Amino acid sequence: MERKNPLLVPELRELLAAEDHATLRDFCQETHPAAVAELIAALSHEEAWAVLRQAEPVLRAEIFSHLDEETQVEMVASLSRREAARLLADMAPDDRADLFKHLPEDRREAILPAMAHAEREDIRRLAAYQEGTAGAVMTSDYATLEPGMTASQAIERLRDVAPDRETIYYAYVIDEHRRLLGFVSLKDLIVARRDALVADIMHSEVVYARVDDDQEDAARTIRKYDLIALPVLDSADALVGIITHDDAIDIIIQEHTEDMEKFMAIAGAHEDAVYMRTGVWGHFKNRALWVVALAVLGLVSGFIVQSFEGLLLQFAVLAAFMPMLADTGGNTGSQSATLVVRALALREVGPRDILRILAKEVRVAMLLALLLGTIAFARVLVFGGGSSISDGVSLNTIGLAIAIALGLQVITSTLIGALLPLGAARMKWDPAVVASPALTTVVDITGLLIYFTTAKLLLGL
Amino acid sequence: MERKNPLLVPELRELLAAEDHATLRDFCQETHPAAVAELIAALSHEEAWAVLRQAEPVLRAEIFSHLDEETQVEMVASLSRREAARLLADMAPDDRADLFKHLPEDRREAILPAMAHAEREDIRRLAAYQEGTAGAVMTSDYATLEPGMTASQAIERLRDVAPDRETIYYAYVIDEHRRLLGFVSLKDLIVARRDALVADIMHSEVVYARVDDDQEDAARTIRKYDLIALPVLDSADALVGIITHDDAIDIIIQEHTEDMEKFMAIAGAHEDAVYMRTGVWGHFKNRALWVVALAVLGLVSGFIVQSFEGLLLQFAVLAAFMPMLADTGGNTGSQSATLVVRALALREVGPRDILRILAKEVRVAMLLALLLGTIAFARVLVFGGGSSISDGVSLNTIGLAIAIALGLQVITSTLIGALLPLGAARMKWDPAVVASPALTTVVDITGLLIYFTTAKLLLGL
Numbered sequence: 001m002e003r004k005n006p007l008l009v010p011e012l013r014e015l016l017a018a019e020d021h022a023t024l025r026d027f028c029q030e031t032h033p034a035a036v037a038e039l040i041a042a043l044s045h046e047e048a049w050a051v052l053r054q055a056e057p058v059l060r061a062e063i064f065s066h067l068d069e070e071t072q073v074e075m076v077a078s079l080s081r082r083e084a085a086r087l088l089a090d091m092a093p094d095d096r097a098d099l100f101k102h103l104p105e106d107r108r109e110a111i112l113p114a115m116a117h118a119e120r121e122d123i124r125r126l127a128a129y130q131e132g133t134a135g136a137v138m139t140s141d142y143a144t145l146e147p148g149m150t151a152s153q154a155i156e157r158l159r160d161v162a163p164d165r166e167t168i169y170y171a172y173v174i175d176e177h178r179r180l181l182g183f184v185s186l187k188d189l190i191v192a193r194r195d196a197l198v199a200d201i202m203h204s205e206v207v208y209a210r211v212d213d214d215q216e217d218a219a220r221t222i223r224k225y226d227l228i229a230l231p232v233l234d235s236a237d238a239l240v241g242i243i244t245h246d247d248a249i250d251i252i253i254q255e256h257t258e259d260m261e262k263f264m265a266i267a268g269a270h271e272d273a274v275y276m277r278t279g280v281w282g283h284f285k286n287r288a289l290w291v292v293a294l295a296v297l298g299l300v301s302g303f304i305v306q307s308f309e310g311l312l313l314q315f316a317v318l319a320a321f322m323p324m325l326a327d328t329g330g331n332t333g334s335q336s337a338t339l340v341v342r343a344l345a346l347r348e349v350g351p352r353d354i355l356r357i358l359a360k361e362v363r364v365a366m367l368l369a370l371l372l373g374t375i376a377f378a379r380v381l382v383f384g385g386g387s388s389i390s391d392g393v394s395l396n397t398i399g400l401a402i403a404i405a406l407g408l409q410v411i412t413s414t415l416i417g418a419l420l421p422l423g424a425a426r427m428k429w430d431p432a433v434v435a436s437p438a439l440t441t442v443v444d445i446t447g448l449l450i451y452f453t454t455a456k457l458l459l460g461l
Numbered sequence: 462m463e464r465k466n467p468l469l470v471p472e473l474r475e476l477l478a479a480e481d482h483a484t485l486r487d488f489c490q491e492t493h494p495a496a497v498a499e500l501i502a503a504l505s506h507e508e509a510w511a512v513l514r515q516a517e518p519v520l521r522a523e524i525f526s527h528l529d530e531e532t533q534v535e536m537v538a539s540l541s542r543r544e545a546a547r548l549l550a551d552m553a554p555d556d557r558a559d560l561f562k563h564l565p566e567d568r569r570e571a572i573l574p575a576m577a578h579a580e581r582e583d584i585r586r587l588a589a590y591q592e593g594t595a596g597a598v599m600t601s602d603y604a605t606l607e608p609g610m611t612a613s614q615a616i617e618r619l620r621d622v623a624p625d626r627e628t629i630y631y632a633y634v635i636d637e638h639r640r641l642l643g644f645v646s647l648k649d650l651i652v653a654r655r656d657a658l659v660a661d662i663m664h665s666e667v668v669y670a671r672v673d674d675d676q677e678d679a680a681r682t683i684r685k686y687d688l689i690a691l692p693v694l695d696s697a698d699a700l701v702g703i704i705t706h707d708d709a710i711d712i713i714i715q716e717h718t719e720d721m722e723k724f725m726a727i728a729g730a731h732e733d734a735v736y737m738r739t740g741v742w743g744h745f746k747n748r749a750l751w752v753v754a755l756a757v758l759g760l761v762s763g764f765i766v767q768s769f770e771g772l773l774l775q776f777a778v779l780a781a782f783m784p785m786l787a788d789t790g791g792n793t794g795s796q797s798a799t800l801v802v803r804a805l806a807l808r809e810v811g812p813r814d815i816l817r818i819l820a821k822e823v824r825v826a827m828l829l830a831l832l833l834g835t836i837a838f839a840r841v842l843v844f845g846g847g848s849s850i851s852d853g854v855s856l857n858t859i860g861l862a863i864a865i866a867l868g869l870q871v872i873t874s875t876l877i878g879a880l881l882p883l884g885a886a887r888m889k890w891d892p893a894v895v896a897s898p899a900l901t902t903v904v905d906i907t908g909l910l911i912y913f914t915t916a917k918l919l920l921g922l
Binding site: 327 | 492493619620686709711713714721742748756757760767770777785789791796800801804810824836844909
């Protein structure tokens with residue numbers, strides 16, 4: 001629906017078998033590189049490379065960049081050293097540095113000497129930035145101008161460099177030390193008088209990122225200012241790269257996926273579209289660590305229940321409310337944790353807002369506690385009659401004990417839900433990691449303590 | 462850090478008090494509209510408007526568009542009819558239609574007659590598309606070309622229309638019925654020979670969306686093909702709007718926020734940065750519905766426990782493992798649900814892949830079940846001695862019963878976690894809504910049934 005006439009996989013195989021190189025070349029030329037990549041991803045690596053071989057080298061590298069990382073690494077491993085070096089030379093600097101970081105050591109050492117000096121240095125420089133920083137996602141293919149150029153000279157320059165640049169819609173004005181003086185958009189240049197000076201047209205208030213800034217902050221800046229690209233400066237204020245709008249989307253999706261996985265106690269696999277390709281053993285490893293850690297922590301709840309065994313034997317109805325108490329605590333805690341984690345991620349609040357957040361959460365929690373306590377009380381009165389309870393204790397008292405315990409559980413778990421991410425943020429940890437389900441296990445423990453203690457006090461034991 | 466010399470809020474107030482209009486105008490002119498909006502959002506609506514009044518009308522509308530929706534609606538309410546009509550006239554069509562949809566009925570009827578016919582029609586048309594569709598997020602400010610133009614004529618045309626267009630970096634080539642023939646980028650035009658025909662330069666394989674496509678699909682298409690803008694066609698194949706890259710980021714963030722909230726049982730508030738501004742009562746309403754619904758569903762677990770009361774009184778050690786059983790079921794279920802929801806969202810799998818997914822999940826679950834069952838068995842043997850158990854039943858048997866129940870619980874909850882989102886997707890519901898914590902409550906119920914039934918059978922009751 002979104003595209004016309006996509007060539008299908010069986011047809012591609014037929015063309016390969018017939019060695020119809022001309023048609024394959026036309027197909028690569030006329031289809032969007034992302035669409036070609038999607039189709040050849042369904043072929044074997046050998047078949048995919050046989051298709052790519054028909055494309056012009058620059059286009060070949062572009063299509064290749066749209067393949068997922070694992071496929072890229074595997075395909076490069078099967079290429080000759082010369083083919084691999086040529087492919088890497090034609091890739092965009094940021095994609096190339098990314099791929100390079102994921103190649104095995106021996107493959108890297110084999111390919112590097114086969115590349116030109118400038119590209120080798122570029123790879124070394126980009127690959128040196130720490131994963132997750134603006135430096136690690138930026139590209140060095142940006143367009144620069146000098147302040148003394150006229151608008152028409154600037155357009156000429158951009159026309160000349162266009163084929164090798166990630167974007168020519170934003171061009172950066174730099175001095176002889178590569179310090180950023182300002183930027184102009186191609187729109188500014190088109191609209192300006194032909195003899196206007198770049199220095200006069202350029203915007204000198206430039207939004208930028210530093211190489212060691214968090215990639216997510218850079219992506220959020222691009223979003224906030226609706227930018228096509230964000231310049232990245234090193235510690236000497238020199239322009240060293242740009243991050244483009246399409247990378248910003250990828251970063252935001254990647255960070256959201258990671259957050260969601262942390263929320264759901266899954267470790268590992270942060271790449272797109274890997275569910276089916278990840279094997280059973282891989283899935284097991286990604287999930288087992290957290291599940292086992294939480295199950296072991298959950299054994300603590302078992303000890304608490306065991307220590308109140310006498311109480312349970314006397315008032316068996318108490319056991320019936322344990323699951324609801326635990327679930328409700330987990331739900332209310334997750335809600336406040338989710339809201340606080342999001343507010344922290346959007347920089348709406350910081351760890352220093354702790355008192356304002358607690359004040360708000362405590363009031364929300366009291367309303368929820370009142371509502372849920374009432375429901376629990378009604379439930380005990382209506383359906384509690386069948387359970388065995390000791391003589392001398394009325395159903396009212398038991399209902400009250402359970403309602404109060406549930407109310408206290410809602411309030412504590414809401415506060416714990418808000419406090420854990422704030423505490424993590426203050427310790428510079430990722431707030432998402434301490435949210436549910438680690439939270440669920442923690443509020444289970446506090447909940448059981450509250451529950452049995454309240455019951456013991458109110459039932460006069 | 463990311464910007465130089467931001468004017469601070471107290472300074473803005475001083476300038477307002479001193480009626481220093483020239484400095485305020487310069488400030489609006491020289492600062493990025495998003496940054497001006499961020500600063501004036503901290504002022505009262507009257508103060509904010511007093512600052513905006515100093516900006517040129519088009520710039521004023523642009524800054525205004527960066528304010529959040531609630532503030533926009535409130536500010537428009539306090540403006541005169543003429544001021545409001547002027548402001549809306551200067552806004553981008555998509556932002557304007559969005560705001561318009563959220564104005565109260567009487568305000569809409571007051572403002573519409575004060576606007577020009579063309580703008581009135583544009584608002585009516587854009588506001589008619591259903592929320593969540595490509596039509597509802599597109600803008601009508603795009604640039605078009607005719608196929609017979611030369612590259613230099615096309616550049617002239619883009620230069621002329623530049624001030625009123627969301628982007629001139631992509632221009633769409635249409636015939637006399639506005640049917641989309643192809644598109645050219647400004648880069649293509651700059652690089653082409655001056656007398657080359659647009660029809661010869663343009664890309665005729667165009668990726669597009671339909672007005673009634675899901676906005677998230679449109680955003681994912683923009684991401685997949687690294688587009689600056691995506692054209693939107695109506696049912697007659699006529700070009701009616703474009704969605705730009707910055708809107709794509711907003712859509713993706715909005716959808717992720719909604720997913721996360723559904724995962725955490727929070728209803729309502731899907732806007733950015735609203736935690737602090739939402740009142741206690743608002744937070745309560747957003748959270749209470751789900752928490753109460755789940756608590757009521759949780760009462761079912763209570764009935765199950767009550768019906769096995771005799772068993773619990775005989776083997777009190779069983780109660781000690783209830784929390785761990787519930788939590789582990791919730792965790793493993795959430796894990797598989799999260800992975801399946803994500804694979805569905807990324808279109809990696811569809812509802813028809815159900816058998817392949819179940820085959821994979823069942824094998825992962827069996828490995829997890831083996832591991833966790835072993836841990837539970839060891840726990841019973843080591844620490845179970847203190848609990849009261851009936852004569853004639855060995856600790857080994859109890860340990861085995863608990864381990865088997867836990868293993869079965871892990872397998873069932875993993876499968877339920879995978880099945881619920883697949884079922885929801887087949888029913889065309891949002892898969893996220895049936896994931897945790899609704900899932901947690903469901904697997905609590907199945908878990909307790911499995912647990913007590915297994916115990917009953919193995920302990921020979």
